[in-house]
Amino acid sequence: SQQGEEDPQALSIQEGENATMNCSYKTSINNLQWYRQNSGRGLVHLILIRSNEREKHSGRLRVTLDTSKKSSSLLITASRAADTASYFCALRPNFGNEKLTFGTGTRLTIIP
């Protein structure tokens, strides 16, 4: 399978705490992307990390990539109620037509 698998499937934390989500995959990738989906809405791109990068930051988001372990993590610091959403990792493989494939997401709930 070329899709990533997010872990955990669901996560509930108190507002202000940090949230960490993980994505594991099996294929060779060109890049890995994280998307957010609010309930009843479309997916929104958060951050892209390329296979030769190890860490990227964007505001309160921090993404790491370990290609030797074929895994990535998304850290949201100082969580807010508005961060409640599903978070998906998406893989851009190195071969074939390189279409982006999505996992089934982590459902994050921030408790006020």
Added chain:
Amino acid sequence: DTAVSQTPKYLVTQMGNDKSIKCEQNLGHDTMYWYKQDSKKFLKIMFSYNNKELIINETVPNRFSPKSPDKAHLNLHINSLELGDSAVYFCASSQDRPDRGGDTIYFGEGSWLTVV
């Protein structure tokens, strides 16, 4: 000034009917997509067009037919709807085609299709 807009947002229809979902993007992108998201949130690509050319056609029943009149529009027509077609269908676009690193994908808000 919505970037990727699709209509209708909600669609309830009976089995056997034919329906269409329309999509337009005003981002000037060359590539457009249709994705299907099932009840378990699994998002799967169905089709992709680049400048009106079909470049990705996944294993989708031929009851589903995409039409791209120009690079800013990609419509999805579904014939003889079945119960299993109930899902959320997302239109999306990217600057470039997937095999040339068309990286960030911009999604529409989704069309909730319910077949009864």
